[in-house]
Amino acid sequence: MAAVRVEAVLAAAEEQEAEKRRSITVEKELELEYDLGNLLAVDRNPPPAAALRGAGPRREALLQALARDNTQLLVSQLWELPAERAGGAGGPLVAQLPEPTFRLPREKPPPKPRPPTRWEQFARLKGIRRKKKTSLVWDEQAKEWRRRWGYRRAGGDPSRAWLAEVPAGADPEEDQFARLRREKRERVARNELNRLRNLARAHRAGSTVPAAPLHPTGHQDRDELRRVARVARVSTASLGRFQPRLPKEPAEPPSRSGGKKRRFEPLLGNLAAERSRQLEMLRDMSSKKPVLDITRAVNKQMRQEEAEAAAANKGKKQSKRGKRGRRQQRPGRSGKKSGARRQPQQQKAAGGGTGG
């Protein structure tokens, strides 16, 4: 009896093991193609066509079994990836996925090209092509190669032009300099207007060119760029709260008045933070001071020179044989005399040194 029961128990256990193993092994005719970077498994085995025809619970069951098998195969593949424990010994086991190989299709439609500007249309019509210009031009007057425009351009500095000829047929009373200035202003304004019109047209046509102020050109100054950068930072879904800052950009709180009103720290704000900020500033300030204080060094030098000068004066006044008298370590030839002369001079030199 007992033996039969033991056998029955063992058989049951073995059956359980087999069941477990069966649940993780899947038989397939064709191997699946895996793209573990995308967690993708592609099954090219032809499905039993007859069973898939017609809706019904049998079809559902079949599809579910298919899905379960394929998922099991994918998971087995994932378990074979190199893995490590994230966050130390007790952390979760993290597998390192390889690079994805399957190219996913576009999510959004591709960007439309920007429509040609008025000039581009005209140029295409007339067949005008861009002429590549040299960056340097030969200036006959200065006899050297100068820039085409900009600092030290060929043709002299236009702001220092001292002569403006009155053209034939113009009013003799008119101020030519003023006319030149006005015409330049008008040209610049017209250019700017056309640029903005082109941008507006491109924007309206639905191309992905951004609106005018955010369009980068080479001619924007620092303040404009700063403003544009601020707008760009704020145009995220969280209104710029989690945008990383560049290393030297100051972290400024968002000003509700748009930068018009001066804002101060709160009166009773975090005092510990204020203290640490002040200590930091003190550290900066003290680190910038030069270690060698030049004025002190100069003063010390002056003191030394004075002391030496005083000693030299005293030495000269004493005797004709001043050199001998002044020197304190000298092998004595006539012992008593030089010794006697040496002592008073030593005292005087020492006195002069400390007094100077």
Add this chain to the structure above:
Amino acid sequence: MRPLTEAETRTVFEKLGKYIGENIQLLVDRPDGTYCFRLHRDRVYYLSEKLLKLAASVPRESLVALGTCFGKFTKSQKFRLRVTALDFLAPYAKVGHGPELAPLPRPLTAPHGYAPLLQYKVWVKPGSEQSFLYGNHVLKSGLGRITENTAQYQGVVVYSMADVPLGFGVAAKSTQECRKVDPLAIVVFHQADVGEYVRNEDTLT
């Protein structure tokens, strides 16, 4: 009343640094309490956190002064130090002389192991004491003694020959140059003196 901005703090620290050097951090970081600087009507006050919380409940128009006034900002944003800051800049135990003020906490004196905050002193002869107390600069003819190694533009405390602190100033010449200069040249620029307590009685907060 508001905290100082970054630029203002820097100006104040630079000025204070001329007198006490790196020991400003003793003022900022005190073990016996949190002390801070606040600006009220262009004047810089130094006060403890407890006092700050009390002062915050006073309306702005009625608030005259709080804590100790260190100095004020002029219209062109320069910082002028006032004599009321003297107690925080000079070593406190000065033979019992000096104006009656609230007792200074211990950290600013020797037990912390720091050198006395201010080491550069100038003694003024009795004849030109009064001149200095009226707000004039100290001339070479009025100079009694000066600490050795004073650099130019170093902050100094001005004493009378009887070792009474009269105020502070900025050395116009270094000690070496002081010896060589002629008697009518200025040797110490006047910054603040105790005569201000009488002269500017109503405006000294």
